[in-house]
Amino acid sequence: MADLTQEQWCEQCENDENAVILDVRTDAEFEEGYIPGALQLDIHNSAEFIKKIKELDPNKSYYVYCRSGGRSGQACMLLNSVGVKNAYNLKGGIMEWNGEINN
Template identity: 85%
Template sequence: MADLTQEQWREQLEKDDNAVIIDVRTDAEFEEGYIPGAAQIDIYNGAEFLERAKELDPEKNYYVYCRSGGRSGQACMLLNSVGVKNAYNLKGGIMEWEGELNH
């Protein structure tokens, strides 16, 4: 797991052909706006989160975010624990995101 600044996360993501973006917020938070291309897996639903995490391709690079960076940090550790090698946490979360958002 690596904590990346907003700039590092965006730059690395743009150059990564093997990237998957994961939003670990709740359904209601996700509906308020999300980073384009993000798949949502709510970390507050622990059992489902772990099940879905185990189904992910461990060879892909996962760019994970939440509202402020706390839940996504936990999510990155959980992804690592089920065999995902590369999980990148967005420090500051979507609250500090200056890029495009979908609604």
């Protein structure tokens, strides 16, 4: 797991052909706006979250974010624990995001 600034996270994600953007916030938070192309898996629903991440392709690179960076950090550690080697946490989360947001 690596904590990346928005600049690092964006640059690395754009240049990674195996990139998957993962939003680990709740449904309500996701509906308020999300980074384009993001898949949503609510980390608060822990049993479902673990089940879903075990189904993910471990060879992909996961660029993970939440509201402020805490839950996404946990999510990256959980991804690592199920065999995903490349998990990148967006420091500051969507609260500090300056890029495009879909509603």
